[in-house]
Amino acid sequence: MTSLDSMRYRGKENYNGKAKSEDAVHIEKKIDPEFSIRESPLTVLIENSLHIRAIYHIFVVILLMLFFDTVIYDLVERGKINVGLSVIAYGFGDIRRGALLWLFEFMIAILFFPALKLYAAVGKHVEKYPRASQGFVILGISGLVFLEGALIGVPIWNLSQKHLALASSVTVTCEMFRLAMKIHAVAVACGPRCFGKGPPLPSFQHYVYFIFAPTLVYRDQYPRTKKTRWGVVLFHFIEVAAIIFYNSFLWERFILPYWSDYGKQSRVEAGTVVRGMFACVLPGVLSFLCGFYCVLQAWLNAFAEILRFGDRLFYEDWWTTSRFSRYYRAWNRVVYSWLRDHLYKPLAPRTGRAFSTFIVFFVSALAHEVVLALSFGFFYPVLMTEFGVLGVLMLPLTSTNGRRFPNVFNLFMWLSFFFGNGTCLTADNERAARMLKIRHELTSIKESV
Template sequence: MKENGVRSRHKNGKQNGVQKHEDERKDEEFSIRQSPLTELIDSSLHIRAIYHIFVVILIILLCDTVIYDLVERGKINIGLSVIAAGFGDIRRGLKLWVYDLCVVMAFYPLLVVYAAIGKYTRKYTVLRPAVVLLGIAGVVAVEVAIAAVPVVELARKHLELGSSVAVTCEMFRFLMKIVAVSSACGPRCLNGHLPLPTFKHYVYFMFSPTLLYRDQYPRTNKIRWGVVVFHLSEVAAIIFYNCFLWERFIMPYWSDYGKEPTVEAGYLVRGMFACVLPGVISFLCGFYCVLHAWLNAWSEMLKFGDRLFYEDWWTTSRFSLYYRRWNRVVHSWLRDHIYLPLAPLTGRPLATFTVFFVSSIAHEVILALSFGFFYPVLLVEFGVLGVIMVPLTATSGRRFPSAFNLIMWLSFFIGNGILWSLYPMEYFARRNCPPSENDSFFIPKSWTCPEVILKPNWTFQNPLRILLD
């Protein structure tokens, strides 16, 4: 069953050839289908067992912490304090989100006014360039209005990490949605060949789990509220799980970082390797939470039929395929609104680089506003090393798929271990180190405080010496 969100201007629902072309494109992009993990968990006892293993790991870690803290300290500490602190001042975050939502809702009447201007000036071809520029200026103004207030407000006064991530991610989601609507409806306002969407369909698109605008989407017949509750329960459990990992494995190593003037290099190395496994678990849980549980919950509530939000990225041996499959929602938007328009003008390599650059900057803005400092670790890993790995694995990944799938997973482990070490080190260094006149939003404080030293009288000992003797 499909819901048509377009005002009918033609009898018996007939549309012209342009609409037919758009419907064909829509059918290629959207269809009723389940998420890969939903199909795997439902159809494979092996995958279901792996899912149960992750649940059991959470239960065992939880029991370990509860019993140890109860016996050792007489209290229970299971990550709830991290959740409360991470989503602190949630009212302020909600106000920023409501502001962005109001701007987005106000865009629809502006679109209707622009369509009226386009209709009035249609017979005056000399005015067409001015009308086009007016539309572009209007979209830019709305985009600036969506981004400016949250960015300025978060830069003025830091919001806690969880609340900041939610606000900035929603900000970028609204920005991309406005671009999608403008690209689809802008030509309609000028030529009048197709009607604008209804306000109901416009609102539906703003909350639907896609960034590509279509006049209609494949719909399911009913809402299965049991599925909604199950997925939302998974989201809550994973948030708790990640906060538990932070409190159980990250804070013991890095919460005191910067309180002493020096730190031994061996301690840093041990801490960074200790963060590898929690980092990868958090990486996988974050993927499952956002791209599977959260989006499937919203799809079920909105009866959105196409739930292919990702593909089997975990089996690939080429980084180009990983970037396409990891997040199809964002990848499809980047493809349609950046890569495809640029590729004929600049060539595929420059268009690809632009996609990576824009995506990297967006990720870095989210992290910088959320943490309260600029530390481009993810930018280097994703926007530099990731780009380099794309051509390096393009051919070799096809020839040696097993070996390069192993290499890809090795890079995930190492990369997440580095992320879960360097960002906490900088986060706590800015809180524990004494203030300095050289403190800056853009200069990492953890590079100078504390001082990293080797053990006294440290010397290198040849591990092969015992064989030589």
């Protein structure tokens, strides 16, 4: 076993109260390679390595220093304490409208289950007639497309008609895609069962469990832990709240000062954009790491603990890799597993591995651009260029060289992370500034008329 696997094994011993032998762990992986009881890599590293725990403490200290810096700045410049609350309040904006959109998405996801039950009840009688069953399959696929079209189309139409604040828009659009992927996973797994093939359909309780479970791959059963550790749940939610403040401090103190006046001038110099990009590199990487930790470590582990979901391997140690192919598989295993099972594997035998890989990258980049365009109110395909073009080109470049020169290409990957996040953050601020400029011009036109 590698050092990380060894620490994960010791973490499993601490979690269950008794150790499993290596042979038992190996047999368990053979039985179900997709899911098993295991902790997240960072959970294992923080619990078992004093060095990683010290790095964690360093990030906590940085948060405290940003807090003190913001408090002092607010007292000196404004005479009152803000501590980033204005950025958070502006970011979430109209929470009521965002909550209503999420409730619509959730009701569509719940409505899918009785529709599936009704389809299965009719399908058992239709299967006796081959021609009728073929038409019934087409009817089922059409119904699924309509339901997912409504789930995705209505929020997109609503957000395009009237802009919603950034954080609320990101939440609504990410949940839109998450629930659509959940429905698709259940439909693919349970479609043949509607005609009496395979085990019976899942219960409503298990379906709701899957809706909230931190996975996009459907199974009739998941490995479960013995109990919910509510102290761990509370700790992870505190981490989520702390990271929200962390990002608000980064934006207010290091990013917004460079972009607050952007777009107000009649002409923008190229040097201003370049200087802003380099100014956004370090806070951009910090924001990227905070976002990764917030969603894939704190948020998903909190829900896994509440639901006693045993498999916490939501990501792997992507920070050590020297190949982009492994990075894309390791950085977000939750989404990667869905793309692998429901996009890459069905396409690869028909279109080939190269074209299937390109389709996966294109769909992923397009989904990211939809989230950003609806959240900022402006289409600016920087992320699509980085994912769909540069990301694909990096696969063959680092495939062999990454193995031959792991240290050099790990350095190269981190360099690309720094510049990539700086570019994305610059583009996001530029699109936000342009959006505000356009709105200001439209308001001026309306007032003059």
